Amino acid sequence: MSRDSTCTTENNEWRLILVEGPPLRADAQRNRARILDAAEVVFAEFGARASTEEVARRAGVAIGTVFRHFPTKDDLLAAIMKRLLAQLVEEAGKRDLFSFFTHTVAHAAAKKTAVDLLAGSGVDIQLPDALSQLEEAVGGLLEQAQAAGAVADSVRLPEVMALLAAVCQGALHGGWDQRLQARTLAIIFAGLS
Numbered sequence: 075m076s077r078d079s080t081c082t083t084e085n086n087e088w089r090l091i092l093v094e095g096p097p098l099r100a101d102a103q104r105n106r107a108r109i110l111d112a113a114e115v116v117f118a119e120f121g122a123r124a125s126t127e128e129v130a131r132r133a134g135v136a137i138g139t140v141f142r143h144f145p146t147k148d149d150l151l152a153a154i155m156k157r158l159l160a161q162l163v164e165e166a167g168k169r170d171l172f173s174f175f176t177h178t179v180a181h182a183a184a185k186k187t188a189v190d191l192l193a194g195s196g197v198d199i200q201l202p203d204a205l206s207q208l209e210e211a212v213g214g215l216l217e218q219a220q221a222a223g224a225v226a227d228s229v230r231l232p233e234v235m236a237l238l239a240a241v242c243q244g245a246l247h248g249g250w251d252q253r254l255q256a257r258t259l260a261i262i263f264a265g266l267s
Contacts, residue, residue, distance in 0.1 A: 106143050108133040110157055113150050126150065159208055166211035171219040172263055174212070175238060179255050183245035209235060225266045237262055 112133035116124045126147060130137045144150035166174050209231065216234050219225040241262065245255060 102143075105133070105135050105139055109135060109140055109143055109150075110154060114154055117151070117154070159205065163208050163211045166208070166215055169215070171212075171215040171225065171234075171266075172259075174215055175241070175262070176255075176259055178238065179241050179245045179250075179259060180252070182242040183248075183250045183255060212238065219266075229266055234266075237266075 109129060113129045116129050116132060120128070126140050127137055129150070130140045144153060162178065165177060169177060212234060213231045216225060216229070216231055220227055220229070241258060244250065
């Protein structure tokens with residue numbers, strides 16, 4: 075399956091391309107999406123002990139269909155991560171830096187995804203292309219914010235990525251409510267100015 079997600083802002087365009095084999099038939103694409111949706115829920119609910127059988131049951135497909143798309147649990151987790159990163163790149167194309175931070179932190183606090191499972195399970199999934207495309211998208215948001223005078227020129231992309239990762243991890247593992255999210259982000263935004 076090849077999916078091309080283009081995100082355009084006023085000054086920048088980012089493209090995230092996930093290539094995973096030949097194009098799928100429409101029904102296979104629907105099954106794949108249903109499997110990924112179900113897997114996110116199942117892994118969030120059961121963690122590392124989640125079974126692919128439960129994923130298949132919730133997706134409404136046979137276990138063979140799951141294995142045809144994702145031969146191993148690690149393949150399934152990698153696909154979830156790729157999809158999550160593609161969604162973040164797409165979201166970056168719709169927002170400014172501060173609203174992207176706010177949205178991403180709220181999403182992390184509200185929804186435990188495979189990110190949490192990966193952090194605690196020892197599964198090592200390498201996604202350098204998708205991560206570099208996310209960095210590129212956030213870099214574009216940073217440049218826009220600096221051009222608008224909302225962020226100091228001395229702030230660099232590695233610092234912004236570190237802040238985003240740290241605050242998302244805090245929200246994810248701490249179950250931050252909206253008030254704590256808002257107060258924490260206000261401090262970060264003031265520091266970036």
